[in-house]
Amino acid sequence: MPAVHDTGTVQNPPPTRWETTVIGERWDFYVQRFDRAHAEGADLEGEARFVDVLAPRGARVLDGGCGTGRVTGALHRMGHRVIGVDRDAGMIEISRNRYPAATFAVIDLLSLDRDVLAAAGGPAEFDVIVLAGNVLVYVAAGTERAVLATVSSLLVPGGRLVCGFATDRDYTVAGFDADAAAVGLVIEHRFATWHLDPWREDADWAVTVLRRPDRGGGGEEPATVD
Numbered sequence: 001m002p003a004v005h006d007t008g009t010v011q012n013p014p015p016t017r018w019e020t021t022v023i024g025e026r027w028d029f030y031v032q033r034f035d036r037a038h039a040e041g042a043d044l045e046g047e048a049r050f051v052d053v054l055a056p057r058g059a060r061v062l063d064g065g066c067g068t069g070r071v072t073g074a075l076h077r078m079g080h081r082v083i084g085v086d087r088d089a090g091m092i093e094i095s096r097n098r099y100p101a102a103t104f105a106v107i108d109l110l111s112l113d114r115d116v117l118a119a120a121g122g123p124a125e126f127d128v129i130v131l132a133g134n135v136l137v138y139v140a141a142g143t144e145r146a147v148l149a150t151v152s153s154l155l156v157p158g159g160r161l162v163c164g165f166a167t168d169r170d171y172t173v174a175g176f177d178a179d180a181a182a183v184g185l186v187i188e189h190r191f192a193t194w195h196l197d198p199w200r201e202d203a204d205w206a207v208t209v210l211r212r213p214d215r216g217g218g219g220e221e222p223a224t225v226d
């Protein structure tokens with residue numbers, strides 16, 4: 001079982017759903033599934049290609065809840081200045097071993113700020129932030145809005161946040177939309193897959209692109225979260 005470290009500005013980030021429901025046998029199962037997929041040369045880069053389309057060349061990218069590092073590794077290879085962060089130290093160990101040239105750090109999403117990121121060797125603000133592979137349904141219950149507020153505060157004005165998660169979990173698309181609006185993010189696109197299949201209300205997956213309004217564009221500043 002991996003050690004789980006917490007670092008950064010939030011003193012005691014609560015245990016995540018990842019820790020309360022996956023750590024243990026399901027963690028090993030998850031790692032083995034990705035090990036097998038990696039060894040078989042499966043396509044593990046769809047999310048990274050999606051982000052690459054949105055991003056300027058050499059963009060500053062945060063892969064939040066990076067898991068085994070597949071999105072960070074691919075975006076690094078594509079020439080972006082990317083940092084992958086995860087609260088699970090076991091995941092970061094796998095990421096560093098698999099993608100030694102990329103930058104990874106054990107940080108809770110709720111603890112992210114510019115100083116913590118700079119100390120970890122990453123960019124301190126971002127053109128694009130990606131929360132792929134169900135990250136938002138695995139954060140601690142009730143922290144989703146705070147996570148969105150924290151990461152959106154790290155976007156440059158006009159920067160974009162991309163989130164992909166399953167629609168059959170406790171955290172719903174409607175809840176996500178309310179949280180996004182509350183922190184001042186504007187929804188620009190929603191798809192049913194990372195391959196741009198059109199959104200449908202009965203889709204089992206939601207990929208959403210949100211933008212932090214540009215100050216010059218007349219948008220509102222992100223609201224603070226109590």
Ligand SMILES: C[S@@+](CC[C@H](N)C(=O)[O-])C[C@H]1O[C@@H](n2cnc3c(N)ncnc32)[C@H](O)[C@@H]1O
Binds near residue numbers: 065067085086131133
């Ligand atoms: C299903 S995995 C997805 C990994 C990766 N994004 C991918 O698509 O391959 C979810 C990850 O979110 C991470 N996570 C959940 N809550 C977190 C938090 N508050 N801070 C940092 N990482 C978190 C977990 O540790 C886990 O590695």
